[in-house]
Amino acid sequence: MTVKLLVPDIGDFEKVEVIELLVKEGQQIKKNDPVVTIESDKSSVEIPSTFSGKIESIKVKVGDKVSKGDLILNISNSNQSSSTSKVIPKDTENLIQEAENALKKTQEHKPQIKKKEKPEIIQVVKGGDIDPLETNEWLESLSAVIEKDGDQRAHYLIKELINEAYKEGVNIPYTQNTPYINTIPVNEEKKSSGDQNIERRIRSLIRWNAAAMVVRANKKFPELGGHIGTFASAATLYDVGMNHFWRAKNNKFGGDLVYFQGHSAPGMYARAFLEGRLNEKQLDNFRQEVNPGGLSSYPHPWLMPNFWQFPTVSMGLGPMLAIYQARYMKYLINRGLIKDEGRKVWAFLGDGEMDEPESLGAIGLAAREKLDNLIFVVNCNLQRLDGPVRGNGKIIQELEGIFRGAGWNVIKVIWGSYWDSLLANDKTGHLVKVMNETVDGEYQAMKARNGAYVREKFFGKYPETNELVSSLSDKDIWRLNRGGHDPHKVFAAYDKASKNVGSPTVVIAKTIKGYGMGKGGESVNTTHQTKKLDIDDLMYYRDRFDVPLTDQQVKNIEYYKPDQNSPEIKYIKEKRLQLGGFIPERTTYAKPIKAPPKDIFDNMKVSTGNKEMSTTMALVRMLTNLLRDKNVAPRLVPIIPDEARTFGMEGFFQKIGIYAHEGQKYEPEDSAQLSSYREEKSGQVLEEGINEAGAMSSWIAAGTSYTNHDIEMIPIYLFYSMFGFQRIGDFAWAGADSQSRGFLIGATAGRTTLAGEGLQHQDGHSHLLASTIPNCVSYDPTFHYELAVIFREGLRRMHEKKENVFFYITTMNENYSHPSMPKDKFCEEGILKGMYKIKEFNEYKKTKIQFLGSGAILREMIAGAEILQKEYQIDSEVWSVTSFNELRRDGLEVERFNLLNPDKEPKKSYVEKCLGKTEGPILAASDYMRMNSDQIRPYVNKSFYSLGTDGFGRSDTRKNLRKFFEVDKEHVVAYGLSILAKEQLIASKYAKEAIKKYKIDSDKPMPTKL
Ligand SMILES: Cc1ncc(C[n+]2csc(CCOP(=O)(O)OP(=O)(O)O)c2C)c(N)n1
């Protein structure tokens, strides 16, 4: 039987061009194999076959224009059904089935509740209990249920009560908060198998060495800085994780990923010292990083590439990066690229840090995506840098509400074990009442004082609580500890967190800032910046933690490291051995990805003829080609923040699917169309929604896959170029520090090229922002072959040769035809170095000018050069500048070399090599600020002028915008003539005439002032 393959529904498009035939007559194909590629003026998409069989005849050819229903080819021997037949999609069928079952169940089980008559008078009583007996009955019933049927049943009943009350019109919002006590009751605490005495000794040594390291560095060089108070408050939180929970990467296991709080770094170094990974000399070089061997101030993988994995010290980035890391880990698992080994992502955060919008910005995603591989630990020492985080409130309660509301599993660790018996004896509930009523400002102040003060200000609030501690001395009261300093409580919380299924967990732990620092800075507003401790403070610290140092050793601020064979060192090593190795440690065993053969880009090296397309479209075409390369295809991670349609990438939805951890539970509205919105568990596209920071976090996770997951991946994040570095610059910096490899594509770029969108959209400076990042290689190509050469080089350098750089490439949405790649053998080299000669006008051999054009403005310069030749008999050479940034870097390096080697033959910068022997002055322009092209001015020993788009963008036609910013061909001509006149190469009247001819208003203010 012969079946016909017709052009499917392609949305709103008609007469779309066939640009590629992917099959031949006589070829055997399978259902879903792509057969042709079609391309509208915005996007290209492959049409898959809906049958399998042998192709009898192909009825279209390249260049044909097709519409829905047109015949593409005939296939014989097919017994597959056409996609147009009415079969209910499987997902829909499942949904119907589920809904029917649910309906049946609710009908069977729904308890019939008799509607009560509402009382005529509604009593509103504030605070008080109008019927304690009734209250008691309810509470007793609840206790009975907990005892008999457990807490899940109790939870269910309470939920039903609340729901019923709501349905009956009792609109009292249900609070997300629980009392100010620990989430895990004492009888449910999992006990640690560790040796508590030895662990305390180890912790004390780490505390000491961490503080000593900071104090020693500042004694030597007071300008170095550092923090003691933060790690002092978090030591137990880290130690319990290190001794019992965090599994390292080794050849059997991928490893847990731990995001350490940035300024707790001294604690990590101090532990690594005991583990034998760092020596005393290295500790002494804390924060002295210029010479090799120093320890970086904070976690910076760039500076300590074998140690730190995640840069976290810019507050707020860590929490977001950790969420997207956990999500990306699930992405790799769901795509079958790594095994599911139950690995976890842990992130340590400060309570002050939680004020950063980024810290909380993605917690909804974490819950929505059920990231049970993610654990946040928020160290609530109630202080940030200047003072209390929430002096008048309670940060722990606030965070509990926010996280629980977002769907997280919340574990509060507020009180240490010494409180257990007091809480058990709190029969009247007054202790919890005081706990609930006391604000953080008071909690902080109490820990800066003493036991007597706590007795008076805290327990003294009610006779019942005063009575509760009547038999305790002030010293005993002082000893009542906070949950985050109690290893038992922390262990129980971590244990529960790591076993939680179906949601992310946040452990909210209460601690004391500067714990153990005494007068030197415990719980006082200045704790954060304490970096010097005087001898008395050090003695106190030693005694507080029983560090076995003599007074003299304390005076010398000596480190303490027990002997290799001591029980402490043996214990610490044994524990880490059991957990697979050391943390943090940064390694990579990823295999390189072979760069695709050059011919995959061949179609981008020939002219597009009359066909016009944008570089964004050329990029999408190229990616479609790359998806046919078996090495590269599975490793591509296209990341899009809700702009796939803007960039013509909707064809990817069907082709590779959108990642969705639950698959697609609905039939998409456009399911009949070729580019229908397809979500899938193994989908490849990360469709991030309107969320540049999230998209960038995904890009970093994928770009560092080679170290965190030992698999090289190729992230390509496409965004409006204006919403790139400008919006998420700090993430880009962190991505660079992390040595992320991948592509950032600033699409719809250029101040005048993105015409209609206006001031907030039109980017005239992203390249300058890109140039601030040392390992960011950036390009502004004009033609499709330039893009192809640059992209392939990116793949080769980053993913085959494993160079730790990343590529920023701008692409535009202006349609024009693209020429063939010049045959010149230096062309490719020039494209990559930053410039090459693209055209020469040499007819008259009298007067000459050099034009340097970049991105979209190169075409204006070529057009300007043509006018100059035709109408003014002026010759020119036109250079395509693919990267002023790269040219500048080369110039800087060469200049530096020459200055440092005055006796050697001077080297020539690439710019000088290109322009040194040319004739005439130079005019450079781009669709970016003049500063972009001005970057190379110092390396040209000729008159140099530049045009650019300095000023605010605004919406208008492309033509008007270019006129406004003076980068259109008419301005190129007029300025060109004027420059030649200034250089006394022609008479000034020509320039004057041109200014008049092109109606250029020489009195118009600078666009920067408009
Ligand atoms: C984005 C950013 N802003 C400011 C800082 C400077 N800074 C470093 S630590 C700190 C206070 C941190 O308080 P918190 O998060 O509560 O941490 P703690 O030291 O109390 O554990 C500040 C403001 C920073 N590192 N990053």
Ligand SMILES: [Mg+2]
């Ligand atoms: Mg804090």
